[in-house]
Amino acid sequence: MSVNTQNQLLIAPAPLVDIGVNLTNSRFSHQLDEVLTRAQQAQVKTLIVTGTSVEESEAAQVLCEKYPGQLYFTAGVHPHDSSQFQKSTYQTLFNLAQDKSCVAIGETGLDFNRNFSTPEQQVNAFERQIELAVELKKPMFLHERDAFSKQSEILRYYRDNIVDAVIHCFTGDQKALFGYLDLDCYIGITGWVCDERRGLELQQLVKNIPTARLMLETDAPYLLPRNMQPKPKSRSNEPAYLPWVLKQMSQCLNQDELSLAQQTSDNAQRFFRLP
Template sequence: MSKWCDIGVNLFSSQFDSDRAAVVERAALAGVAQLVLIGSDIDESRQNIAFCQQHRGCCSTAGVHPHQAANVRPDWLIQLQALSRQAEVISIGECGLDFNRDFSPRDQQQLVFAEQLQLARQCGKPVYLHERDAFTTQLAMLKEHQISHGVTHCFTGDVQQLKAYLDLGLYIGITGWVCDERRGEALQQALRYIPSDRLLLETDAPYLLPRTMQPKPKSRRNEPAYLPVIAQMVARLTNRTMDELATLTWQNSQLLFGFQPSLSTAYA
């Protein structure tokens, strides 16, 4: 069986409250041997870390999502610095800018983002990036802070944006968006420009259930066990076999995040 890494799982979404551990078990049975749990605020990052300490094959990001930027406590950065030193934390984020929903004021988003970019550089860990309708500002901030180590999570942009991120040295995370015949065409075109050593796969579970999945779960909930469905589409569009795609994306995840052997071989 091919071995996969899902670099984006929102495991502490309320949609997983009833069967969180079982979700991880089903992923392992499907060959998804490594899960990166996404921390969108300080509390969720802590929950992720505690879960990872009890479940092999899991690691976590730690950060503050732009939606949560307006809600940070005065000592949030001190807390995040402490979390960044935990062995289970392999990336800083999910951080970035979201000018689509503007749940937090833009100046506050930029302030919180800048602090996390600086922290990532200080601790030598990759950034885990979110961006929506804020490409120009985000790119400028990445350049200002000389960011070259990280991943653009759930990339849905066009070829021009893709090349700009690649020029910085970033990896690209591809989700089930690529399986959507309604809105995924631009991503399908951009996919062909991603070098083999920069490609990563993610579900963003429980969101973005692949539209190509048959039959679809009644809950309409995505989960990491469905990562091979996304991989099938990516393999077809890039003229690769599933084994080839599994090997290169697994290697890419190890290179970017520097997984410890005890983590990366948990289900080998």
Template sequence: MLQKPALIDIGANLSNRRFHADLDAVISRAKEAGVAHIIVTGTSERASHDAHALTQTYPGYLSSTAGVHPHEAKNWNAQAARSIEKLAASKTVLAVGECGLDYNRMFSTEVQQRACFEAQLQLAVRLQKPVFLHERDAHDDFFALLRQYRPQLTGAVVHCFTGNTDELRAYLDLDCHIGITGWICDERRGDDLRKAVKFLPKDKLMIETDAPFLLPRNLPVRPDDGRNEPMYLPVVLEAVAAILRISPVTLAQQIRKNTEQFFDLLTTE
């Protein structure tokens, strides 16, 4: 696996209970694999607080986001809004989110999701921080809201992009960055994404694991528990590099530059 230049995982759910027992070991393995920095995703009020707490436990190596995932939109209220705003103002919180729309499983209604998403877009505008975005089976509504606020946002990254070429081009027209996960390694579901990535400008590309989810399916040896970890980020890099027909080392350098500039993040190897 790639050791240098070091990589940045822009989305890992390290506050998830599946990491409670061995987080020190998970982080140690990530460092050994060449991951220089991890951004811990905030997906609810509680998860955002937990993610921020981890940045204090592992200062300099972890940053976080603060936001409410569309699944949790039903819990968005005035208190949650105040809590997320206070968190998002922290120096170690690099973006507002994970926020967006998800019409696939519908844990919250469309009305609740749109209200929660728009409130977080407005928060990102006020704080002048980028947004960390989630969309699934809701492209038209999601794109309409994002397009409305994009001119006022400092930046937007579509986290865990799994869409097709037309959707990719729509986001690029809004000057969005694109986060690619181990979905690209999935021979069952990743064909549209692999085709789309060929049209993704290298300066708009970032990579992530979305751990503990989306374990790359092309691992030679898969963990028995199926848990994804940041140490597998080089697998995502190598898959994208193969599609783009570029050296993984060269691509890693570009991705790291993209990520540091987007999040205003200074890392050390």
């Protein structure tokens, strides 16, 4: 990879797809044009904006209208917000998913770590969104934390009817990884793998992911890659930093960065049915 000396960006050797970025976050509201320009300069050419609630999904849709061809979005309700999933939510998400820029249903799944919504509310919202994805034949963008047993049980029940699913921001253990791969899920890897403290187990586990099932993401503005040199003063992550995740994964897999960039972007294009 090369470095853009003007702003010290690491330039990917081939166009990348950032499959999960929270561009509706307030940290981006006053600098979105600059953030997207830096992403383009770093060869992060396509961004999937994550919808985490009805309001955030609607905001993501508006962004995609402003930046067609560069931005796409997911429509869904995060497990933290499952208590807000009403009878009308299904129809609202259905309508959002008709937009040609909507490429997946989610972020949905289960999070039993904090339980901001009860497990029962989470399961209800998750199953309803699976039913939506099945009805629309859309891939699913999935979250899971401390809930592998229940989430895999639900996915196994519906799996034959789900067109595709990705476990976004995977940070689980070997049992979870092998379980999701057995369900033919794709795996999304973030800057967590760049963390020399918390990411050591993941650095070993990623060697078990078939490259045909691997995709890369920043989850910006969260999870700033800790292998960045120099580290940005803001300590806020952005899509332009995805090449640092690619760099770390290249080292973990002992695979050259060009072929890994091409493979993960091909996977994302196929998974999200991108033009």
